[in-house]
Amino acid sequence: MNASPPETLLAVADLKVHFPITKGIVVKRQVGTVKAVDGISFSVGRGETLGLVGESGCGKSTTGLAILRMLDITSGKVEFEGEDISAYDRGRMRPIRARMQMVYQDPYGSLNPRMKVADIVGEPLVVHGLATDKDKYRARVAELLKMVGLLPDMAERYPHEFSGGQRQRIGIARALALEPTLLICDEPVSALDVSIQAQVVNLFMELQERLGLTYIFIAHDLSVVRHISDRIAVMYLGRIVEIATRDQLYKDPLHPYTQALLAAVPIADPEIEAGRTQQIITGEIPSALRPPPGCRFHTRCPKAMDVCKTVDPPMRERDDGRAVACHLHS
Amino acid sequence: MAVREVAALDVGVDTSAVTPVRRQRRLGGLFVASVIWIALVGLGAIFAGLLPIPSPTEMDMLGKRALPSAEHWLGNDVLGRDVFSRLIYGGRISLTVGLLAPVIGVTVGGALGMLAGYFRGRFETIVTGGVDVLLAFPPLVFALAVTAYLGQSILNITLVIGILGIPAFTRVARAVTLSLSEREFVTAARALGATHSRILLRELLPNVALPLVAFFLLGVAVTIVVEGALSFLGLGVPPPAPSWGSMIGEGRESLDIAPWLAFLPAIFMFLTVLAFNVIGDTLRALTDPRPGAL
Ligand SMILES: Nc1ncnc2c1ncn2[C@@H]1O[C@H](COP(=O)(O)OP(=O)(O)O)[C@@H](O)[C@H]1O
Ligand SMILES: [Mg+2]
Numbered sequence: 056m057n058a059s060p061p062e063t064l065l066a067v068a069d070l071k072v073h074f075p076i077t078k079g080i081v082v083k084r085q086v087g088t089v090k091a092v093d094g095i096s097f098s099v100g101r102g103e104t105l106g107l108v109g110e111s112g113c114g115k116s117t118t119g120l121a122i123l124r125m126l127d128i129t130s131g132k133v134e135f136e137g138e139d140i141s142a143y144d145r146g147r148m149r150p151i152r153a154r155m156q157m158v159y160q161d162p163y164g165s166l167n168p169r170m171k172v173a174d175i176v177g178e179p180l181v182v183h184g185l186a187t188d189k190d191k192y193r194a195r196v197a198e199l200l201k202m203v204g205l206l207p208d209m210a211e212r213y214p215h216e217f218s219g220g221q222r223q224r225i226g227i228a229r230a231l232a233l234e235p236t237l238l239i240c241d242e243p244v245s246a247l248d249v250s251i252q253a254q255v256v257n258l259f260m261e262l263q264e265r266l267g268l269t270y271i272f273i274a275h276d277l278s279v280v281r282h283i284s285d286r287i288a289v290m291y292l293g294r295i296v297e298i299a300t301r302d303q304l305y306k307d308p309l310h311p312y313t314q315a316l317l318a319a320v321p322i323a324d325p326e327i328e329a330g331r332t333q334q335i336i337t338g339e340i341p342s343a344l345r346p347p348p349g350c351r352f353h354t355r356c357p358k359a360m361d362v363c364k365t366v367d368p369p370m371r372e373r374d375d376g377r378a379v380a381c382h383l384h385s
Numbered sequence: 386m387a388v389r390e391v392a393a394l395d396v397g398v399d400t401s402a403v404t405p406v407r408r409q410r411r412l413g414g415l416f417v418a419s420v421i422w423i424a425l426v427g428l429g430a431i432f433a434g435l436l437p438i439p440s441p442t443e444m445d446m447l448g449k450r451a452l453p454s455a456e457h458w459l460g461n462d463v464l465g466r467d468v469f470s471r472l473i474y475g476g477r478i479s480l481t482v483g484l485l486a487p488v489i490g491v492t493v494g495g496a497l498g499m500l501a502g503y504f505r506g507r508f509e510t511i512v513t514g515g516v517d518v519l520l521a522f523p524p525l526v527f528a529l530a531v532t533a534y535l536g537q538s539i540l541n542i543t544l545v546i547g548i549l550g551i552p553a554f555t556r557v558a559r560a561v562t563l564s565l566s567e568r569e570f571v572t573a574a575r576a577l578g579a580t581h582s583r584i585l586l587r588e589l590l591p592n593v594a595l596p597l598v599a600f601f602l603l604g605v606a607v608t609i610v611v612e613g614a615l616s617f618l619g620l621g622v623p624p625p626a627p628s629w630g631s632m633i634g635e636g637r638e639s640l641d642i643a644p645w646l647a648f649l650p651a652i653f654m655f656l657t658v659l660a661f662n663v664i665g666d667t668l669r670a671l672t673d674p675r676p677g678a679l
Contacts, residue, residue: 120572123576125572125575125576148578149578152576152577152578153578156576156577157572157573157576159569159572159573160569161568161569164568164569164570165568165569165570165572165573166570167570167574167588167591167592168592169591169592170587170588170591178574178577178579179577182574182577182578182579182583183577183578226573229573229577233577
């Protein structure tokens with residue numbers, strides 16, 4: 056993809072994560088497979104932000120967790136800083152964990168309610184044996200809190216004393232403690248009030264500028280990722296259906312699903328607002344347990360053709376660097 | 386809170402709502418009374434030997450079923466032993482067994498439950514299976530078998546009741562651990578590269594401990610009743626050592642002429658059990674003070 060900067064930090068190739076569904080307590084019997092992520096490929100350049108967008112349940116979190124190797128990869132390759140980590144075990148992942156971290160969706164569930172903020176933010180340092188000098192440790196925790204816009208004297212408090220936005224800042228500080236290069240942000244603002252969302256997104260952008268971070272920024276709609284993303288990948292039922300630079304995607308979405316997602320977003324620019332076609336998708340998202348044959352989106356697609364019902368459209372890279380998986384654009 | 390300058394980075398410092406939202410918790414009079422009662426019984430049990438009371442086993446053949454007097458505050462029992470003294474020393478046994486037996490349950494059951502809830506898989510299947518087997522075993526038969534083979538002693542009674550309590554603690558610990566393990570803070574710890582033991586001890590244990598302590602106190606109450614029942618049946622602490630249960634059993638024979646001989650230990654046991662239940666319930670309510678805490 057010509058839109059990505061020259062140096063690739065993360066390359067994901069044909070990644071699949073399938074969850075077996077088992078029945079029975081003593082003798083387990085597999086009764087099905089949830090194909091949460093079913094063959095996705097993308098790469099992220101150093102310092103870049105890739106937005107990952109799709110409806111709830113389409114496999115965004117699974118993708119993030121698989122990259123972090125928190126889940127077993129069914130097949131495919133994850134290459135981080137040139138190292139193929141897709142088969143690494145717990146022990147071999149340990150040093151890599153310092154370089155790729157995650158910010159979680161739930162501001163309430165992601166912080167241990169029985170730990171003080173200082174212990175939460177300092178935990179990565181302790182886990183990686185960097186907390187030997189007490190003074191340096193405390194100074195680093197204070198620095199991290201300051202970096203995310205919290206006051207150092209909040210360190211001695213417990214998470215429940217903070218608002219949702221502040222809790223996410225605590226989670227960000229924890230993720231930054233080991234100075235990672237890649238931050239996977241799994242819907243970090245979805246649980247926050249709209250007024251707070253912008254503040255936290257701005258914090259992410261400022262941190263990126265200051266620390267040279269690379270983001271995979273996950274969201275369930277296209278409004279949140281607009282300002283932060285360089286490129287955006289749109290996911291549907293375990294697949295990436297379109298990947299393009301932000302401007303390409305918002306000005307000229309190719310995949311009917313992208314168009315539908317975009318139609319759900321209010322756009323401030325009247326020129327674009329007037330020019331876009333309204334396509335609100337209807338119907339339930341099909342189960343990842345039994346995805347539709349052919350194109351997975353054909354059951355809800357307003358432009359579905361006969362071929363869509365039987366032939367799964369491959370991801371096609373176009374001359375302008377973007378890629379789309381749709382029979383309309385093959 | 387004083388407004389501070391944060392010069393490093395203009396990231397829209399978010400200092401709103403930092404005032405703790407601690408809810409004012411009123412500890413009821415019942416709770417205070419319970420704590421006082423337990424403290425009295427506990428102090429009596431610990432310092433029984435130093436108190437100016439008669440020996441609990443010395444029989445005064447002339448003072449059988451004597452009424453309360455300056456010398457014998459609550460009178461004497463069938464064998465002329467000081468009732469007040471026996472109640473104090475009986476508390477020693479009830480509390481010893483009552484506290485030690487659940488300690489066995491909470492440590493063994495707590496550990497098994499946490500490991501099962503965290504690691505899942507085959508280990509969990511084995512643990513839950515073992516718990517079901519232990520629950521299906523008739524407790525009285527188990528108690529009879531152990532005391533018959535190993536003899537009646539405080540240690541054996543404690544062991545029997547302790548082992549019988551393991552399944553309940555295992556279930557509580559496993560259920561709490563299961564729901565906690567799905568929380569993102571556990572995922573976050575794993576993503577940091579934390580070891581299993583660190584996650585179990587630093588992340589999970591502090592969250593499992595409080596519900597377990599509340600359950601422990603209820604376990605103490607149940608154990609005191611069970612110990613009383615075993616002693617009442619003659620399966621408990623061997624005579625002449627006083628236990629509330631055996632005192633009730635002995636008093637049963639003179640219910641018609643001296644009903645207080647059975648009622649006094651019964652009241653002591655009732656109040657102690659009630660007090661532990663009240664404290665346990667209060668703690669359970671306190672450990673769940675906010676939505677989303679556990
Ligand atoms: N551990 C798991 N076992 C079985 N199914 C799972 C598991 N985790 C996620 N799934 C399923 O995988 C699909 C994708 O989930 P997820 O990645 O969380 O979606 P998203 O983050 O996009 O909302 C969903 O259908 C979900 O039910
Ligand atoms: Mg998700």
